[in-house]
Amino acid sequence: MEDYVLEAKGITKRFPLAGVIALSNISFHVKKGEILGLIGENGAGKSTLLKILNGVYTYGNYEGELFHEGRPVRFRSSHDAMKQGLGYVPQEINVMEDLTVAENVFVGHLNEDSRKKSFRMGELNRRAQRFLSEHHFALDPAQVVNTMSIGQKQLLMVAKAISWNPSILVLDEPTTALSQADVENLFAIVRQLKSKGTSVIFVTHKLEEIFELTDRVTILRDGKVINTYGRDQYDRDRIICDMVGREITNLYPERHVAIGEEILKVEHLTVLDPRIQNRNIVEDVSFTLRRGECLGFVGLVGAGRTETISALFGCYRDYSAKVAINGQPVEIRSEADAIAHGINILTEDRKMNGLLLLNNIRFNVVMSNLKKIMNSNGLLSRTKEDEESNKYMRKLHIKAPSNTMMVANLSGGNQQKVVMAKALHSDPRILLLDEPTKGIDVGSKQEIYEIINELLGEGISIIMISSELPELIGMCDRFIVLSHGKLVAEIDKEEATQETLMSACFM
Amino acid sequence: MTEQKARSDALVKFFLTPEVTSIIPVVVVAVAATVLNPIFLRSSNLLTLASSLIASWGLLAIGQSFIIISGGLDISIGTTLSFAGMLFCFLARSYQPLFLCILAVVAVCLTMSMLNAMLILKFNVTPFVATMSVSYVSKGLANVVNYGADMSLAYGVRDSVLRFCDVFSVKPLGVSIGAFTFIFLILFSQFILQKTAFGRKIYAVGDNPRVARIAGIRVARVRAACFLISGLLTALTTILWVGYYSGCTPTQGNPWSLITIAAASMGGISLKGGTGSMFGLLCGVILMALVYNLITLLNVDANIQNIFIGVFLVLSLVLDTIRREKTLGKNI
Numbered sequence: 001m002e003d004y005v006l007e008a009k010g011i012t013k014r015f016p017l018a019g020v021i022a023l024s025n026i027s028f029h030v031k032k033g034e035i036l037g038l039i040g041e042n043g044a045g046k047s048t049l050l051k052i053l054n055g056v057y058t059y060g061n062y063e064g065e066l067f068h069e070g071r072p073v074r075f076r077s078s079h080d081a082m083k084q085g086l087g088y089v090p091q092e093i094n095v096m097e098d099l100t101v102a103e104n105v106f107v108g109h110l111n112e113d114s115r116k117k118s119f120r121m122g123e124l125n126r127r128a129q130r131f132l133s134e135h136h137f138a139l140d141p142a143q144v145v146n147t148m149s150i151g152q153k154q155l156l157m158v159a160k161a162i163s164w165n166p167s168i169l170v171l172d173e174p175t176t177a178l179s180q181a182d183v184e185n186l187f188a189i190v191r192q193l194k195s196k197g198t199s200v201i202f203v204t205h206k207l208e209e210i211f212e213l214t215d216r217v218t219i220l221r222d223g224k225v226i227n228t229y230g231r232d233q234y235d236r237d238r239i240i241c242d243m244v245g246r247e248i249t250n251l252y253p254e255r256h257v258a259i260g261e262e263i264l265k266v267e268h269l270t271v272l273d274p275r276i277q278n279r280n281i282v283e284d285v286s287f288t289l290r291r292g293e294c295l296g297f298v299g300l301v302g303a304g305r306t307e308t309i310s311a312l313f314g315c316y317r318d319y320s321a322k323v324a325i326n327g328q329p330v331e332i333r334s335e336a337d338a339i340a341h342g343i344n345i346l347t348e349d350r351k352m353n354g355l356l357l358l359n360n361i362r363f364n365v366v367m368s369n370l371k372k373i374m375n376s377n378g379l380l381s382r383t384k385e386d387e388e389s390n391k392y393m394r395k396l397h398i399k400a401p402s403n404t405m406m407v408a409n410l411s412g413g414n415q416q417k418v419v420m421a422k423a424l425h426s427d428p429r430i431l432l433l434d435e436p437t438k439g440i441d442v443g444s445k446q447e448i449y450e451i452i453n454e455l456l457g458e459g460i461s462i463i464m465i466s467s468e469l470p471e472l473i474g475m476c477d478r479f480i481v482l483s484h485g486k487l488v489a490e491i492d493k494e495e496a497t498q499e500t501l502m503s504a505c506f507m
Numbered sequence: 508m509t510e511q512k513a514r515s516d517a518l519v520k521f522f523l524t525p526e527v528t529s530i531i532p533v534v535v536v537a538v539a540a541t542v543l544n545p546i547f548l549r550s551s552n553l554l555t556l557a558s559s560l561i562a563s564w565g566l567l568a569i570g571q572s573f574i575i576i577s578g579g580l581d582i583s584i585g586t587t588l589s590f591a592g593m594l595f596c597f598l599a600r601s602y603q604p605l606f607l608c609i610l611a612v613v614a615v616c617l618t619m620s621m622l623n624a625m626l627i628l629k630f631n632v633t634p635f636v637a638t639m640s641v642s643y644v645s646k647g648l649a650n651v652v653n654y655g656a657d658m659s660l661a662y663g664v665r666d667s668v669l670r671f672c673d674v675f676s677v678k679p680l681g682v683s684i685g686a687f688t689f690i691f692l693i694l695f696s697q698f699i700l701q702k703t704a705f706g707r708k709i710y711a712v713g714d715n716p717r718v719a720r721i722a723g724i725r726v727a728r729v730r731a732a733c734f735l736i737s738g739l740l741t742a743l744t745t746i747l748w749v750g751y752y753s754g755c756t757p758t759q760g761n762p763w764s765l766i767t768i769a770a771a772s773m774g775g776i777s778l779k780g781g782t783g784s785m786f787g788l789l790c791g792v793i794l795m796a797l798v799y800n801l802i803t804l805l806n807v808d809a810n811i812q813n814i815f816i817g818v819f820l821v822l823s824l825v826l827d828t829i830r831r832e833k834t835l836g837k838n839i
């Protein structure tokens with residue numbers, strides 16, 4: 001009993017305004033120096049539970065009791081929780097974009113010793129450097145955050161949480177945006193913390209990570225604890241079954257699609273770096289895409305994958321390329337141009353580029369194509385809007401009481417599904433998918449793969465980016481490997497294995 | 508215990524609906540007005556209220572709301588009105604024909620609103636700073652026209668202008684043309700916001716321009732269109748106003764930039780953009796008009812008005828934050 005660092009008893013959390021009971025009567029504990037995995041479907045209540053543990057939802061906003069090192073605790077704020085030893089890295093990226101890494105890490109510590117009224121930048125950077133290298137973070141203290149990749153921002157958030165020397169570190173889906181190398185880096189950091197006696201709660205949708213890292217795993221479904229297994233009882237199928245309530249035999253469903261004629265031809269695509277002068281983020285990339293084909297973009301973070309498809313979608317001003325669709329040369333100068341040519345995109349960062357957070361599910365889904373919900377008189381039809389959005393809510397299993405739920409209140413994975421629904425609603429001929437299954441649970445992943453297959457069957461062509469190689473290998477017909485903004489290899493499905501693709505990245 | 512909590516939560520939700528939050532103070536102020544001065548309830552006073560107060564600046568508030576919902580702000584509409592009004596009078600007193608005066612007003616208002624739009628959309632100036640600067644230009648110009656003095660249209664103008672003034676001060680059914688226009692435009696604007704693709708785009712652009720752009724919306728065009736609408740409504744107000752008062756002063760419109768913002772904000776149109784409705788605005792406009800009327804009836808110092816505008820603006824901003832937290836949770 002004493003070696004429970006954290007214990008929760010009978011936690012219930014309701015969101016009455018939305019009519020949602022997110023957690024019902026949850027009890028669980030974390031032992032000292034233990035890594036506890038927490039998994040469950042999208043909307044199962046993982047993030048909500050973590051927010052309670054970390055004082056985001058303060059005492060009084062939930063039912064039940066929390067015990068920290070045997071003592072009951074009632075956090076008044078997340079800062080309060082942090083000071084009492086609970087480190088928290090939320091699911092959504094939340095950093096100060098215009099500050100440096102060092103400032104981001106230490107901004108909360110600056111008023112610690114109030115005797116010192118001022119501090120020097122150089123000293124702060126040195127302190128940050130010492131801290132970062134001690135924990136093996138590959139981050140530059142002087143770098144301004146808005147020039148960093150999502151993966152680096154994610155690591156920065158972890159660093160910031162660790163800087164408070166927490167007795168428990170809570171990580172909510174920290175690996176969704178990380179490259180393979182960064183994931184390993186993070187795991188090393190977590191193991192080092194564990195060896196020093198820190199406990200970790202680790203949320204993920206990737207079972208491999210549970211198997212590799214955690215000592216125990218607790219499975220949530222519909223706001224309830226379904227089961228907890230120790231490391232020696234780990235069993236893939238059983239865990240999945242506990243999670244989604246059914247078996248998943250074939251994650252990447254088979255597809256029988258005849259690939260047709262060439263739809264898209266991109267030649268000599270070059271994109272200037274919008275931040276650094278006289279540098280290209282994409283250089284002389286040429287590729288083609290055929291009807292009903294799924295083309296995978298492979299590369300490390302910073303290889304220029306996202307930039308390539310963004311350029312194709314008209315997001316950049318300074319780019320040059322010869323683009324032809326169905327053999328006709330086209331000029332794409334804006335997102336609206338791209339959409340007019342039948343191209344649509346699912347963006348990587350849902351909070352920044354994907355969702356209208358002040359609006360509800362319905363509004364977001366239909367936004368990508370308003371013509372589809374118009375009556376013959378050119379006015380928007382509420383009926384059609386409901387039909388369309390409900391269709392996608394069913395198809396993608398978006399978990400919400402109704403289509404009028406605010407997207408800001410959805411769980412991360414369900415938000416991602418809304419972004420997916422939005423892309424599908426636009427009826428594209430060419431669909432660009434940037435990390436389409438980011439933060440999505442296994443069951444829904446399989447459903448999304450099935451939808452992708454359906455689209456390909458209808459003759460839609462897809463370009464897919466994913467940091468999960470198995471997903472790319474499972475779904476794509478052909479691969480293009482990018483490295484430092486240049487195309488370094490083109491690989492066919494037959495030759496594609498994790499090894500060949502990875503080694504191509506380093507060519 | 509929990510059932511009680513659920514009920515109180517439902518109550519909170521109800522009271523945070525923008526229309527409700529702005530209706531309540533309307534009722535409170537109306538009751539206070541009746542108690543403090545029974546004249547308030549006389550039909551003649553209510554008509555004055557409807558015509559001169561709501562009508563005269565309600566149109567400005569509609570334009571302002573379009574801009575705010577699309578993510579902007581315009582603190583120059585009042586001074587633009589002053590300048591355009593003075594120019595109207597100047598031309599009329601120079602024996603220019605009526606249509607020329609009207610044309611000048613439209614031209615001035617559209618130019619100013621396009622200037623704002625260009626500064627904000629092309630040169631990336633924040634709306635507050637851009638429109639503040641433009642407001643100083645028009646403020647100055649309004650004073651230049653007649654060396655800072657008022658102008659009357661009661662004499663020294665063409666007959667057509669005299670007749671024009673007559674028409675606009677006549678009140679069919681006791682309520683001026685402006686009030687009808689206002690109610691009509693509230694309904695029409697709400698229709699645009701709710702039922703047309705353009706309206707949808709306005710909300711989307713105000714919510715998150717980046718996401719809107721990726722959805723294929725030409726963001727700058729939508730936002731510029733909102734400025735244009737506001738410019739047209741400012742022109743219309745100027746014309747109605749000059750006719751109604753048979754003249755203009757160089758500071759006639761100046762306070763109204765802020766009052767329209769306060770009315771929109773009180774009506775639940777968030778100054779952060781992307782939310783709100785014209786029905787909410789209607790409530791906000793009525794509220795501000797009532798407060799004004801009450802101040803006049805009680806013979807309080809006119810400067811007190813400013814205190815009220817400020818207080819209501821602050822109050823509405825606080826409400827906006829609470830509303831956001833309650834409806835969007837801690838996720839944003």
Ligand SMILES: Nc1ncnc2c1ncn2[C@@H]1O[C@H](COP(=O)(O)OP(=O)(O)OP(=O)(O)O)[C@@H](O)[C@H]1O
Nearest residue numbers: 015018022042043044045046047048411412413836
């Ligand atoms: N502020 C809120 N208002 C209403 N409902 C909410 C709010 N926050 C969360 N919910 C609901 O609570 C449930 C649990 O959400 P939570 O974010 O905890 O899920 P999760 O397990 O983290 O899922 P994911 O894997 O998708 O991140 C969801 O159905 C969600 O819609």
Ligand SMILES: [Mg+2]
Nearest residue numbers: 047091411412
């Ligand atoms: Mg979550």
